Amino acid sequence: MDLLCRALEVSRSGYYAWRIHRPGPRALENQAISRRLVELHTKYPALGLDSLHRLLRPDFGCSRKRVHRLMRRAGISSARRRAYRVTTNSNHGYAPAPNLLQRHFNAAEPNTVWVGDITYIPTGESWLYVAVVKDLCTKKVVGYAFSDRIDTALTVSALEIAVRRTIGGPRDVYK
Numbered sequence: 001m002d003l004l005c006r007a008l009e010v011s012r013s014g015y016y017a018w019r020i021h022r023p024g025p026r027a028l029e030n031q032a033i034s035r036r037l038v039e040l041h042t043k044y045p046a047l048g049l050d051s052l053h054r055l056l057r058p059d060f061g062c063s064r065k066r067v068h069r070l071m072r073r074a075g076i077s078s079a080r081r082r083a084y085r086v087t088t089n090s091n092h093g094y095a096p097a098p099n100l101l102q103r104h105f106n107a108a109e110p111n112t113v114w115v116g117d118i119t120y121i122p123t124g125e126s127w128l129y130v131a132v133v134k135d136l137c138t139k140k141v142v143g144y145a146f147s148d149r150i151d152t153a154l155t156v157s158a159l160e161i162a163v164r165r166t167i168g169g170p171r172d173v174y175k
Contacts, residue, residue: 033060034070041076044124048078085120085127107137111166114142116158118150131158135166142166 005012023031033056040052047055053067071077107113113136121128129150133143143162147154 029060029062030066030070033062033067034074036060037067037070037074037076045079105136107135110135110137111142112137114162116155118155120150129154131155133158133162 001012001015005015008015010018036056036059037052040047040055044051049064049068049071052071053062053064056062056067101113101115114133115136116131116133118129118131121130126148129147131145131147131154132141134140135142142165143158143160145154145157145161147157
């Protein structure tokens with residue numbers, strides 16, 4: 001033992017004190033908080049310091065600074081996703097659709113002019129796409145559909161719902 005202590009440049013009493021040392025209550029609580037931080041970060045990698053602190057405070061009663069220190073020690077930082085996502089494919093050979101409205105966005109009768117759009121909603125898992133069909137006379141949504149993919153089936157589904165909800169669907173006044 002003397003040879004080992006000399007090689008490591010520690011005293012024998014220091015070695016024996018280290019060997020029987022048990023972590024205190026705060027160190028044990030730090031370990032529990034760190035384990036929970038790793039669990040939360042694995043499940044929700046985009047959560048930042050304030051969100052994680054808000055989730056940990058009811059169980060552990062810890063301060064924001066303590067959570068920050070333990071996050072740094074565990075190498076945890078929020079993985080931010082880009083907010084912008086490209087959904088348009090401009091590399092195709094299709095001709096652009098004709099502009100039938102010519103910026104006249106008021107219709108005299110219901111179900112004569114419908115317009116539509118697609119948007120996306122970020123969820124905890126991925127994106128949710130929404131296609132909406134709106135009547136320009138009543139300014140009400142007459143059909144909508146949700147999907148996890150942005151494709152033709154989404155827009156067709158929204159249009160079919162609009163046709164089913166209104167009697168006969170829109171009249172084609174622009175032909």
